[in-house]
Amino acid sequence: MKVRLVLAIFVMCFSCAGIPALAAEPATGSSEARESAAVGADAEKWTGEAVRILEAMQSQQREMAQELRAVKREIAALKVALNEPGFKDIVGGIGYILGFFGIAFYLHARRRHQRSGP
Amino acid sequence: MHLSDGVLPTAVAVGSFAASGLCLALSIKKTDGEELPKIAVMTSAFFVASLIHVPLGPTSVHLLLPGLVGILTGWSAFLSIFLGLVLQSFLFQFGGLTALGANGLMMGLPAWFAAWLFRRIGARSATGAVVTAASASAAAVTLAALILAALLATGGEDFFGVAKIAVAAHVPVLVLEGVISAFVVSFLQKVKPELLRHPGGRPKA
Numbered sequence: 437m438k439v440r441l442v443l444a445i446f447v448m449c450f451s452c453a454g455i456p457a458l459a460a461e462p463a464t465g466s467s468e469a470r471e472s473a474a475v476g477a478d479a480e481k482w483t484g485e486a487v488r489i490l491e492a493m494q495s496q497q498r499e500m501a502q503e504l505r506a507v508k509r510e511i512a513a514l515k516v517a518l519n520e521p522g523f524k525d526i527v528g529g530i531g532y533i534l535g536f537f538g539i540a541f542y543l544h545a546r547r548r549h550q551r552s553g554p
Numbered sequence: 555m556h557l558s559d560g561v562l563p564t565a566v567a568v569g570s571f572a573a574s575g576l577c578l579a580l581s582i583k584k585t586d587g588e589e590l591p592k593i594a595v596m597t598s599a600f601f602v603a604s605l606i607h608v609p610l611g612p613t614s615v616h617l618l619l620p621g622l623v624g625i626l627t628g629w630s631a632f633l634s635i636f637l638g639l640v641l642q643s644f645l646f647q648f649g650g651l652t653a654l655g656a657n658g659l660m661m662g663l664p665a666w667f668a669a670w671l672f673r674r675i676g677a678r679s680a681t682g683a684v685v686t687a688a689s690a691s692a693a694a695v696t697l698a699a700l701i702l703a704a705l706l707a708t709g710g711e712d713f714f715g716v717a718k719i720a721v722a723a724h725v726p727v728l729v730l731e732g733v734i735s736a737f738v739v740s741f742l743q744k745v746k747p748e749l750l751r752h753p754g755g756r757p758k759a
Contacts, residue, residue, distance in 0.1 A: 521605065521646040529641045530598045536637065537594030544587030 556604075556642075557657055557705065559650025566708045571655030577632045577662055584629035592749060593630045596623050600638040604648060608726045615727050620698060621691025622735045624665030625672045626742075626749060631665035632658070660701045664694035676739075683750070684740045691735035695728045696721055 562570070585593065603617040624631040636658045642648040649657045668690040676686035703717035742749050 519647060525645040526602060526605065529601050529645045532641055533597045533601060533637060534594055537590050537597070541587065541590040541594075544590060548587070 556649030557653040557660070557702070559652050561650075562653060562656055562705060562709050566705065567652050567656060569655075570659050570705070574636065574655040574658040574662070577659070577666075578636050581629055581632035581636075581662075585633060586630075589627070589630060593627050593634050596627050596631075597634040597638050599623070600635055601641055604642055604646070608730060615723055617727060617731060617734075618661065618695055618698060618724075619691075619731060619734075620661045620665040621668040621687075621694035621731055622738060624668035624694060625676075625687055625690060625735065625739065627665075628669045628673070629666070631669055632662040635661045635665055656705050660698050660705065663701060664697040667697055668694040680740075680743055683743065684736045687739035688732035688736035692728045692732040695724050695731055699724050 600619050600623050603619040606617045608615050608617065620631070620635060623634055627634050636654075639649065639654060639657050639661065643651055643654060643657075671690040671693065672683070672686055676683040676690070699720035700717055702720050703711075703713050706716045707713035739750065
């Protein structure tokens with residue numbers, strides 16, 4: 437019911453304003469079409485540009501993410517390497533051991549020496 | 555095979571420290587001063603041995619050498635191993651400081667066991683000594699794995715599950731240590747047999 441009413445009003449309006457609108461149509465229509473075509477081309481250009489930029493950014497991001505992963509891996513490997521005992525630790529530890537036992541041996545020898553007399 | 559900080563319940567960690575302390579005192583008491591240089595060398599060997607890794611699939615296990623230390627130093631083995639563990643913990647960050655007592659028991663008791671076994675059976679013949687050294691070393695590694703499982707079982711782990719994994723993981727080490735011990739003992743028999751003769755550190759009158 438409502439749709440019919442709206443349709444009727446629309447038809448009435450069109451019939452009233454029909455003739456001048458039809459007369460004016462060719463002129464205004466062509467300019468509008470040209471304008472809209474220009475705007476469309478512009479928009480298309482910009483959209484294309486935006487898509488290209490977006491793609492570039494995305495590929496750059498992918499590359500960065502890859503590089504970041506590589507760097508993170510390297511850091512993890514470095515951490516492991518840092519925790520691994522190096523040559524200094526080994527030599528130092530052996531030095532400690534020999535030092536401790538050297539002191540113990542010295543004390544032992546001194547005691548024996550004192551016991552047996554000078 | 556090192557326990558880290560916080561793996562064991564506090565009571566077990568403290569208890570194993572006490573037990574380790576007792577063993578350490580006994581070990582020091584039984585140590586003959588004349589043997590100190592030998593013990594120093596064995597301690598160094600034990601200290602460094604943990605850096606020799608045996609690749610095993612995706613991971614690796616390292617040499618332990620409790621058997622060889624026990625065979626060569628007898629009662630003093632606990633002292634030797636404990637000192638080695640302390641330095642490993644400080645310098646290599648192997649095993650936590652709070653777990654030092656447990657680690658000492660885990661490595662020291664097998665060393666004593668190997669020493670006992672070697673003295674019992676190994677002194678009879680030259681080839682017997684080599685064979686005994688090899689099997690005592692292998693047994694010591696197995697015993698260490700079992701003690702590890704027992705210690706972890708106090709923290710709620712399944713004893714047999716851990717024991718199975720620990721022993722299985724150390725089969726290459728076990729074999730390698732047997733070979734090393736056999737080689738060292740047969741070499742020492744030829745070159746310096748007196749190193750093997752007084753493993754108990756008995757005071758000479």
